[in-house]
Amino acid sequence: MQWWQERVVYQIYPRSFKDHNKDGVGDLQGIIEKLDYLKALGIGIIWLCPIYCSPNVDYGYDISDYKNINPEYGTMEDFEELIEACQKRDIFLIMDLVINHTSDQHPWFCESRDPESPYRDYYFWLQGKDQKPPNNWTSFFAEDCWVYDDRSNAWYLHLFAKQQPDLNYHNPAVLEKIKDIMRFWLDKGARGFRCDVINVIYKESLANGKRKLILTGSEHYLSRPGMHIILKHLNREVLSQYDCFTVGETVFITPQVARDLCAPERNELNMVFSFEHMETDQYIVKWFKRRFHAGRLARALAHWQKELDWNANYLENHDQPRSVSRFGDDSPRYWQSSAKVLATLLLTLRGTPFIYQGEEIGMTNFDYTSMEQIRDVESRNVDRLAKKLGIPKKIRWNLIRKTSRDNARTPMQWSDEPEAGFSGGTPWIDVHHNYHQIHVAQQEKDPDSILNYYRTLIRLRANHPALLSGDFLLVEGNRKRIVFERSEKEEKLTILLSFSKKKQRVHRMGPVLLSSSGRLTYDGILLPYEAVILRGETS
Ligand code: TEU
Numbered sequence: 121m122q123w124w125q126e127r128v129v130y131q132i133y134p135r136s137f138k139d140h141n142k143d144g145v146g147d148l149q150g151i152i153e154k155l156d157y158l159k160a161l162g163i164g165i166i167w168l169c170p171i172y173c174s175p176n177v178d179y180g181y182d183i184s185d186y187k188n189i190n191p192e193y194g195t196m197e198d199f200e201e202l203i204e205a206c207q208k209r210d211i212f213l214i215m216d217l218v219i220n221h222t223s224d225q226h227p228w229f230c231e232s233r234d235p236e237s238p239y240r241d242y243y244f245w246l247q248g249k250d251q252k253p254p255n256n257w258t259s260f261f262a263e264d265c266w267v268y269d270d271r272s273n274a275w276y277l278h279l280f281a282k283q284q285p286d287l288n289y290h291n292p293a294v295l296e297k298i299k300d301i302m303r304f305w306l307d308k309g310a311r312g313f314r315c316d317v318i319n320v321i322y323k324e325s326l327a328n329g330k331r332k333l334i335l336t337g338s339e340h341y342l343s344r345p346g347m348h349i350i351l352k353h354l355n356r357e358v359l360s361q362y363d364c365f366t367v368g369e370t371v372f373i374t375p376q377v378a379r380d381l382c383a384p385e386r387n388e389l390n391m392v393f394s395f396e397h398m399e400t401d402q403y404i405v406k407w408f409k410r411r412f413h414a415g416r417l418a419r420a421l422a423h424w425q426k427e428l429d430w431n432a433n434y435l436e437n438h439d440q441p442r443s444v445s446r447f448g449d450d451s452p453r454y455w456q457s458s459a460k461v462l463a464t465l466l467l468t469l470r471g472t473p474f475i476y477q478g479e480e481i482g483m484t485n486f487d488y489t490s491m492e493q494i495r496d497v498e499s500r501n502v503d504r505l506a507k508k509l510g511i512p513k514k515i516r517w518n519l520i521r522k523t524s525r526d527n528a529r530t531p532m533q534w535s536d537e538p539e540a541g542f543s544g545g546t547p548w549i550d551v552h553h554n555y556h557q558i559h560v561a562q563q564e565k566d567p568d569s570i571l572n573y574y575r576t577l578i579r580l581r582a583n584h585p586a587l588l589s590g591d592f593l594l595v596e597g598n599r600k601r602i603v604f605e606r607s608e609k610e611e612k613l614t615i616l617l618s619f620s621k622k623k624q625r626v627h628r629m630g631p632v633l634l635s636s637s638g639r640l641t642y643d644g645i646l647l648p649y650e651a652v653i654l655r656g657e658t659s
Pocket residue numbers: 178181182218260280316317369371406438439440498525
């Protein structure tokens with residue numbers, strides 16, 4: 121096995137993790153402060169969301185300088201200190217590689233607005249016809265894909281926010297710059313990259329797209345052959361020279377393309393994040409939620425377990441609502457038990473587990489009451505668009521509440537001190553009021569806490585070949601429960617997960633390896649939202 125298969129990854133959204141200098145914004149020194157906490161959790165890799173200079177339209181995903189640290193987060197010296205502090209604890213660090221677009225404040229883009237500039241072809245500058253944009257594409261963030269620029273007398277393309285112009289990978293100079301940036305961070309000691317929306321980077325054509333409910337035009341840039349060529353190039357010229365790994369964020373990906381991207385002999389990426397399981401509580405688009413159904417989740421997960429040899433497993437990240445609010449039950453009665461069921465699921469699937477900050481203490485969706493509290497550009501755009509369409513305020517708010525990315529971006533709840541111990545100042549985004557009940561300090565003390573359960577699971581995964589490298593087999597997946605097996609030579613484990621508020625009869629036998637309720641024997645009755653791992657059962 122590779123080290124990136126054995127280790128558990130922890131994702132940090134630096135802005136909301138820990139504020140060291142009390143200015144309300146999380147920072148690198150804050151992360152250093154919490155490394156011992158992460159070590160005690162048992163993780164072996166940190167994925168750091170973007171920490172580069174950024175005007176913060178999309179909080180770091182709009183980069184204005186790839187080789188410097190956003191002063192809000194600290195300095196390059198802080199970064200070097202962080203790398204060293206990680207190395208001391210045998211923790212590897214991977215960076216976020218955001219290369220589909222830059223910020224509109226990046227010097228390349230500023231220069232490129234001049235039609236004569238050598239940077240002109242770093243981006244897509246096109247003439248429209250009759251004051252209309254060059255094509256009919258629509259963006260990921262509920263707006264048009266083109267902005268007209270007076271100075272340039274032309275339109276530029278942006279698949280995300282207006283302030284995130286797309287880079288042009290038909291221009292070899294762009295790729296050279298990206299290679300240089302990658303080497304820069306790898307030379308500083310980074311051990312790899314999470315590659316932002318990597319399967320949209322290559323625009324094969326700029327022709328009109330088939331009209332669709334979302335992402336009109338995507339057939340021209342989703343997972344095109346040009347993307348494979350670029351990734352092979354980056355791998356050959358840069359990645360293969362280092363002991364590092366990559367995980368690609370791949371939107372609307374099919375198993376076939378994912379297999380191609382991850383096939384060792386093709387030398388492109390090591391793993392990908394797929395989205396099918398995140399769509400199991402949605403109708404067509406994320407903004408239309410339907411009731412969660414554990415059977416659908418089980419089938420989606422099992423599908424990818426079967427199709428890929430190795431998955432990047434996750435239930436949360438900085439773009440998604442909190443899993444306990446979404447797939448579990450965040451009411452006081454089932455909050456703890458359902459969070460443990462989800463923890464068990466995440467840590468017992470075949471693949472590398474990715475834990476998102478706060479997931480390990482069962483943090484929940486925000487309790488905001490108004491749009492004023494929302495910081496996310498996507499949510500603001502969605503609200504604006506919905507308003508334009510005449511959708512009433514109450515329905516709009518409901519939509520934002522369930523789907524906003526800010527659900528995952530409330531400050532990490534460290535203690536019940538003011539501002540959840542996140543900051544001594546006023547946080548850039550509101551803290552959840554439930555921090556008096558849900559916080560790290562309390563869970564450190566409580567042997568039955570979600571946090572301590574995560575620690576146990578991570579240890580268990582490291583010590584059981586069946587969990588590390590065993591095969592996966594879905595036995596049962598329905599509204600009430602998910603049952604699957606992991607097996608490796610002699611060892612076979614059966615994982616029973618209840619998604620029900622009622623007891624249920626599930627006939628399985630064998631000694632208990634771990635149960636979320638703490639019991640040591642299993643009698644064929646699964647308790648409400650209980651997780652049980654049994655040894656040596658054959659189906
Ligand atoms: O996300 C890409 C992406 O597809 C999401 O924007 C998705 O459409 C939505 O957030 C939730 O379903 C990546 C980053 O993870 C995200 O934070 C960035 O905003 C985006 O790329 C642009 O860089």
